[in-house]
Amino acid sequence: MEDTAIVTSIHLSNSPTTADTGDAILEVTGGSSLSGQVAISGAKNSALVVMAATLLTSQPCRLRNVPHLVDIDRMGEVLSALGLTLNRQDQALEIVSPTLTTTQAPYDLVSRLRASFFVIGPLLARTGMAQVPLPGGCAIGARPVELHVRGLQAMGANVHIDHGTVHAYIPGQTGRLRGTKIYLDYPSVGATETLMMAATLAQGETIIENAAQEPEVIDLANFCRAMGGRIRGAGTNTIRIVGTHELHGADYEIIPDRIEAGTFLVAAAITRSSLSLAPVVPEHLTAIVAKLQEIGGQVLLEGPNQVRYQPGSRILPATIQTGPFPGFPTDMQAQFMALLAHGDGTSLISETVFENRLRHVAELNRMGADIRLNGNSAIINGVPRLSAAPVMATDLRASAALVLAGLAAEGTTVIQGLHHLDRGYHNLEGKLQRLGAKITRHRA
Numbered sequence: 249m250e251d252t253a254i255v256t257s258i259h260l261s262n263s264p265t266t267a268d269t270g271d272a273i274l275e276v277t278g279g280s281s282l283s284g285q286v287a288i289s290g291a292k293n294s295a296l297v298v299m300a301a302t303l304l305t306s307q308p309c310r311l312r313n314v315p316h317l318v319d320i321d322r323m324g325e326v327l328s329a330l331g332l333t334l335n336r337q338d339q340a341l342e343i344v345s346p347t348l349t350t351t352q353a354p355y356d357l358v359s360r361l362r363a364s365f366f367v368i369g370p371l372l373a374r375t376g377m378a379q380v381p382l383p384g385g386c387a388i389g390a391r392p393v394e395l396h397v398r399g400l401q402a403m404g405a406n407v408h409i410d411h412g413t414v415h416a417y418i419p420g421q422t423g424r425l426r427g428t429k430i431y432l433d434y435p436s437v438g439a440t441e442t443l444m445m446a447a448t449l450a451q452g453e454t455i456i457e458n459a460a461q462e463p464e465v466i467d468l469a470n471f472c473r474a475m476g477g478r479i480r481g482a483g484t485n486t487i488r489i490v491g492t493h494e495l496h497g498a499d500y501e502i503i504p505d506r507i508e509a510g511t512f513l514v515a516a517a518i519t520r521s522s523l524s525l526a527p528v529v530p531e532h533l534t535a536i537v538a539k540l541q542e543i544g545g546q547v548l549l550e551g552p553n554q555v556r557y558q559p560g561s562r563i564l565p566a567t568i569q570t571g572p573f574p575g576f577p578t579d580m581q582a583q584f585m586a587l588l589a590h591g592d593g594t595s596l597i598s599e600t601v602f603e604n605r606l607r608h609v610a611e612l613n614r615m616g617a618d619i620r621l622n623g624n625s626a627i628i629n630g631v632p633r634l635s636a637a638p639v640m641a642t643d644l645r646a647s648a649a650l651v652l653a654g655l656a657a658e659g660t661t662v663i664q665g666l667h668h669l670d671r672g673y674h675n676l677e678g679k680l681q682r683l684g685a686k687i688t689r690h691r692a
């Protein structure tokens with residue numbers, strides 16, 4: 249094992265500590281309209297995997313536009329435990345990993361952040377071995393990782409699972425994975441990203457077919473290319489990676505968060521407000537914008553990376569089916585359910601990506617919504633107005649949906665379970681307050 253790096257303590261961001269979120273509540277008083285412009289942060293689901301990708305090089309990397317989120321802090325703890333040195337400077341994050349002190353990701357950290365599993369591909373490709381605990385399931389589903397494992401095995405790794413930990417190593421003398429053709433049974437975002445990262449240092453070419461096409465996959469590919477990786481086809485269903493012996497450091501800016509942007513677009517729609525958002529990448533919002541227009545709103549381009557929502561006179565019913573990009577994003581499903589819950593007519597939402605991502609239905613019904621579940625679909629009979637109630641967030645995007653419902657409900661909604669919210673949104677209440685919403689965070 250290479251000599252030990254100096255592992256520094258990490259103070260990554262000013263995201264709320266557990267004490268802030270563990271027993272905090274949000275109080276949202278409905279009825280205010282929003283106005284002005286909201287700043288969109290860097291994409292959580294890009295920053296997390298790009299942070300893991302810095303393991304692919306021993307040279308310093310500088311990531312810009314990294315959001316201040318609990319999940320980002322947790323990924324930083326995992327990388328620090330592996331021997332990386334991290335230094336947060338406001339929206340930037342410097343990561344140096346000259347030598348790794350271990351190839352074992354600690355269970356207590358991995359169990360708190362599923363995305364920590366992303367370290368397995370880079371660790372294996374860089375050092376020839378990796379021991380990463382299986383990420384547990386979570387509120388929205390079992391979240392298996394067999395597509396990641398089978399892909400690494402196809403590239404020549406010996407991978408077995410023992411006592412809840414995935415043990416991977418590269419047999420033989422080369423110490424390198426072998427490029428090969430991999431077909432993914434499902435266009436899994438995580439599996440595509442794991443295999444793309446592993447392939448950057450493999451011997452020969454890897455072709456990933458039926459690959460995920462999400463913007464965050466493209467962002468990761470662009471970061472790996474900035475490090476000298478040879479990747480083509482990211483954003484299509486076939487990605488080709490030609491492995492190299494090593495990658496160099498890079499200075500890279502993370503894309504804006506399309507799900508945060510979509511959440512604020514729905515906040516404008518649900519309060520019938522006109523609202524500007526920047527920065528955004530308009531082509532990342534196509535499915536969200538199309539559905540908002542179908543529901544009666546308008547989304548206008550105000551500049552190359554700025555859009556404006558204009559409300560319509562009504563909230564029309566719609567049918568939504570979530571799916572892999574460019575389909576409708578599952579991460580926006582709960583937010584649209586809050587919107588359609590107090591629209592006109594009957595809407596239908598089908599969740600096809602995760603098996604248990606409709607738990608916000610019960611909470612919305614506590615607020616006077618009229619939603620019936622039928623398997624992985626929800627039938628939503630719009631009601632004129634939701635009514636405030638004490639509600640409990642069940643997962644990250646469901647908690648955002650309850651905030652949105654509270655913005656339009658009659659009375660003051662009290663939301664518990666903020667630890668979910670703070671994983672994926674930095675200071676959501678502060679951003680909404682500045683737009684005119686009546687929302688405050690209190691200690692319970």
Ligand code: EPZ
Binds near residue numbers: 438
């Ligand atoms: C990523 O999760 C995102 N997380 C999720 O965002 C997002 O909802 C999801 O992609 C879909 O867009 C991050 O990027 C950190 P998948 P991931 O692999 O990679 C099944 C949020 O709210 N599957 O595309 O885990 C899986 O169970 C989070 O920000 C297997 O069966 O998503 C799921 O049903 C939530 N076997 C479906 O595929 C596997 O080996 C999609 O999962 C891998 C996945």
